[in-house]
Amino acid sequence: MKLAKWAHDLTESLLAESLPRRWAHSQQVYAQALTLAPALGADAELLAAAAIAHDVGYAREAMDTGQHMIDGARYLRDVVGADARLCSIVAFHTSSPWEAAELGLSETLAEFGPAEQGLVDAITYCDLTSSPTGHLVDPAARLVEVLDRYGPEHVVYRAVSAARPELLARVHRVRQRRAEAAQEKIS
Ligand SMILES: [Fe+2]
Known part of the structure; x- marks a missing residue:
């Protein structure tokens, strides 16, 4: 778990003290990524690294x-020279393309493309099953909480409203994939 350990230490240094809630959330997203390891095979460590680091963009140093x-x-x-696939997962996680479109940043986001659908599904699943305070949560309830927190005038509200069907479809695909991996293990 070399890459994941590196990402864990980096994120801890950026979030733990200044943004403890984000850090608690990130740790739960990481824990969720570990549960997907059997379904991800060779990409399990990459997902774990992306999971712990997915919200470093909230850090003062990154904003x-x-x-x-x-x-x-x-x-x-640009600052820490991370693996390009790791950067891509972080760039495209959850409602990113919708938020980028709202902000006129779609071309900027495309710097990190093309998105790898299976990994973007996986990080979205991990993010949406983890509450802002670091607990397991139902994804549909989590999206309602996000909409309530931001309110209709906010760009995140508009982006998440538009993205909601696709985000829940991603969660569904990951659950199916996880069930199939468990089934393969049994048979
Ligand atoms: Fe998150």
Whole structure:
């Protein structure tokens, strides 16, 4: 778990003290990524690393455009020289393309493309099953909580409203994939 340990230490240094809730959330997202390891095979460590680091764009050191997925991916690429696939997962996680479109940042996001659908599904599943305070949560309830927190005037509200069907479809695909992997193990 070399890459994951590196990402864990980096994220801890960026979030633990200044943004403890984000750090608690990130640790739960990481724990969820570990549960997907049997379904991900060779990409399990990459997902774990992306999971712990997915919200580094909220750190003061990373903030730039205000779109935290892009800011996190840029920080990982430009400041610490992270693996390109890791940066891509962080860039495209959860509602990122919708948020980027709202902010006129779709071309900027495309710097990190093309997105790898299976890994983006997986990180979205991990993010949406982890509450802001670091507990397991139902993804549909989590999306309602996000919408309530931001309110209809906010860009995140509009992006998440538009993205919701696809985000829940991603969760469904990951659950299916996890069930299939468990089945293969039994048979
Ligand atoms: Fe998150």
